Amino acid sequence: MVSRAENLARIARAATPTILGVFGAFLLAAPLRLFEGNVATPLIPLVVVYFWSLYSPGHLPAASIFFIGLLQDLLSGGPLGLWPAVYLAVQYVAISQQSYFLGREVHVVWMGFAVAAASVSLILWLFMSLMSATLLPLGGLALQMLTTIAVYPLFAVAFGNIHRRVIIEV
């Protein structure tokens, strides 16, 4: 007989990736201002989406990704639907490349993330430039993506541990 508390705990564990993504979206909306504003806040939701799409897509369903992206759009005040589309595209590519990346060394997966982040930047830049009818500067976006790529290994290790210890039953 499974008690209600155990059930809740299981749901909470299964929802951990989504919660982490939501946390990342809130962190993006918080006035972090790392190093007196010189370093952009890393896009943690992108790491969450890439990581779990690769290692356990079932724990981060498309609906969760849509919600995380929509939250990010709502909090930043940008056009609604932009980040969900971007994150879902990342998920699509990650799942389709899963068979290549699984079992590879860590730096290969890291490279994969770098490529994904660069593609995301390009899409964002093209879209926003199109929308504003000018060529927007790339500097800020590049800085944010480089920061995200740089912190990816840290988060990958942390998420791996979280996945092993929290999400899967020990």
Place this chain on the structure above:
Amino acid sequence: MDVLGQDKREVFGLRSNSHTGTLLFALVSLILLLSSLYAAEASVFKKARETAMETASPVLKLFSGPIGWINDRVGDVGDYFRVLEQNKALREENAALRQWEDEARSLRAVISALEELDAYEAPPAVKPINAFVIGEANEAYAHSMIVNAGANAGAAVGYAAVDERGMVGRIVDVSKSASRILLLNDIQSRIPVFVEGSFVEGLLIGKSTSNPSIAITMLANGDRIEKGQRVITSGAGGVLPRGLTVGVISKVTDEEAVVELAADYARTRLVRIISYRFPQIEESGSDSENETPARDERRGAQGSAPQAAQNPARPVEQGVAAAPVETAAAPPARTGANTAGANTVGANTVDANTAGATAPAPASPDEGD
């Protein structure tokens, strides 16, 4: 490093074989994106943003508290290492401010003497709304901040927000207890400004870089703009008050004049929201009403300064009648003397409004040269 899937080809938990869900939600988000672009100001999307902001504001407050605390501690540690140079810079600034204090005192004496005259009516005291920054958009192409004052505190869409250095932006979304400020460097930001010293009015356009710029191609006298001139809000269009400090011209090219903002967004913690409504003209025209007629006259006198100077016989009447059109369309004046006068009126009005928040210097220091 210990990362999942490194040693063996492991996939944990549920395996998702199909792309159906992804594609379905991607389609939904694309439709959402297109419709939100097609009708960006549609009430549904606006409502959604406001609701999300209202719901998220307690969480953001929860986040911003410890972040502010940590930033303060880190800043303190950094200050220990730079204490000497900071001391020197502060001493220099102090000396410069002392001179300004002297000048301000003498000007205050002049103003109080002028206030003794019968013609003067004090502008209505407007209380600015203080608010803390609880959130900001940390995305490359979205520059906005969320503050913890909303409609309940008296904030409304269109109000300007200033910090202790200068104008930060203006409010675009308001919920009950939070509002979003669109920063001056956002790609959507358009602010009517006035360049002191060259007497040029223009539109400050956000470029998504750290510094916005004034497009010169559309300006008649753009070539008069020079580096180092001070930029303030012009009040054209009646949305923002006149005289809020915006920044300093840092670079001039054939096409644009880049403005270095006075506000430092990496340090903005507390903002002041300036409630401002363009004075409405009462049809009845009687003098016995509340404070609005007084402001009408002030704005009128400011807007039609040249005419008033030419026709001193009926200054007030013309000023009231012509106020909105004149202020919106024409630059305040064409000669130096007139503009200096009009300028000071504007500066005073704002000074009273902001209660010294951004206390604009009483006319450009360059004008005396």
